[in-house]
Amino acid sequence: MHDIIIIGAGPAGLTAALYALRADKSVLVLEKGTFGGQITYSPQIENYPGFASMSGNEFAEKLVDQVISQGAEIEMETVTAIRDNGATKTVVTEDGEHEAKAVIIATGVKHRQTGLPNENELVGAGISYCAVCDGAFFKGQTVAVLGGGNSALQEAVLLSDTCKKVYVIQNLDYFTGEARLVEKLKEKDNVEFIMGTVISELKGEKSLEGLVLKKESDSSITELAVDGLFVAIGLIPNNAAFADIAGLNEWGYIDSDESCVTKTAGVFVAGDCRQKQIRQITTATADGSIAALAACKYIDG
Ligand SMILES: Cc1cc2nc3c(=O)[nH]c(=O)nc-3n(C[C@H](O)[C@H](O)[C@H](O)COP(=O)(O)OP(=O)(O)OC[C@H]3O[C@@H](n4cnc5c(N)ncnc54)[C@H](O)[C@@H]3O)c2cc1C
Structure with missing residues (x-):
């Protein structure tokens, strides 16, 4: 049993992990593809505060190292569903099942x-x-x-x-x-x-x-x-597996706002996969911190 399972190791998911770990929670991050998420495709980032210029891979590597050094467990697994058992959630993957008290969905988007x-x-x-x-x-x-x-x-x-x-x-x-x-x-x-x-x-x-x-x-x-x-022919949110548990809007985004809560207690959302106006690293990391602190509060009652 983990305190928090985070689905997706992009900027939102990894920031959520960082905040949850620093609040003394046990964290499992599940990632289906690339540790670091979409930003690893970017050759150069020049709009992340505090860093004049760095590559997406450099940013992703620093973030992954930081999260692992704080004690996160990170596994390469594709999540296919979340089951709500009330006080706990079961995260179903292509390889098995994991239990947690709270789940944060941070699965991002794909550009068409x-x-x-x-x-x-x-x-x-x-x-x-x-x-x-x-x-x-x-x-x-x-x-x-x-x-x-x-x-x-x-x-x-x-x-x-x-x-x-x-x-x-x-x-x-x-x-x-x-x-x-x-x-x-x-x-x-x-x-x-x-x-x-x-x-x-x-x-x-x-x-x-x-x-x-x-x-x-x-x-x-x-x-x-x-x-x-x-x-610019559209974005495809990676949310199909969470339609029932989190609730999607007509464009397939998880219906939530800056509070990062979903329609299911104990299931939170962060980053590009939620309904929002601006999809950038700054907004993803902001969501990650908010979702993690909300999940900690939910667990601590
Ligand atoms: C080419 C490019 C350049 C960019 N440049 C910039 C820039 O310069 N500045 C900037 O601020 N933003 C930039 N962005 C946007 C930025 O990358 C995103 O806003 C940010 O990565 C969103 O973070 P996220 O964690 O919400 O989602 P993502 O980064 O998309 O991470 C989500 C992760 O979840 C994983 N995942 C999805 N579904 C599942 C599943 N079912 N099970 C397990 N894992 C799953 C994905 O594999 C992915 O790794 C760029 C994007 C691209 C594509």
Whole structure:
């Protein structure tokens, strides 16, 4: 029996572990993929307070070391369900079951990918899924944003402030995001819309050099030279296994607020997988500390 089981070893889950350990609780962290979470895909972080610049891997390594040195148990296991037994919870994984007094879900999100060949090889070498995180690396350069919803339009607005040229590529003939954002982009001299068009190929081996574009209406092909591509075609929260126990909203996020509580007593949520506006390391770590302290309070009565 552990005091707290944390699902997901990203910035939210590891921060939760740190706070719970320092409150003298026994902690088991279960991670299905990469210790450190999504941030390990980032070649450079320049917006985490106190650190002018570091790679995602460097940050993840420091955080994992810190948590292990405080006495956390960390296991590589994929969680498939949580059972509520009242005063205790059973966390079911692909390898077995674990018991705890409280559980924190910190499973993050996946960015929807284009699915094009060599996309993964070019992540961090021209392809990004986050303008807030990586936009500054493309200052004065030419970039494209893929998508037509609010996220894509907001990314384009942000990038247009610093990039030489921003193309917005949308498969439909209209944007699905807010008209207000479209109008804002129309006012910018350095923004161009490419509508009814999909990307059929990513050019470049070591880094992104350009895009092959296919017009949906007549299948005509053109090439576009770009330094960067921001893919903003949606996020997929890793929450399917927790729909019953935690309660999901219409977008699949765990329905919670800054209190990090869920609809089940003793089950808490932290980080990108909960409903929120800003998904960044700072907001994930903030959630981690709040969820851990709430879980400690729940256990101590
Ligand atoms: C390329 C890139 C660059 C970024 N750059 C920045 C930046 O510069 N600054 C910034 O502030 N933010 C940046 N971000 C965003 C930042 O990485 C996230 O906001 C942050 O990692 C969220 O932390 P989290 O712990 O909530 O989720 P995650 O980091 O997603 O961690 C969740 C973890 O849970 C695990 N998991 C999921 N499901 C299960 C399961 N069923 N069982 C067990 N484990 C599970 C996942 O494998 C993952 O390791 C970037 C993101 C990306 C993709």
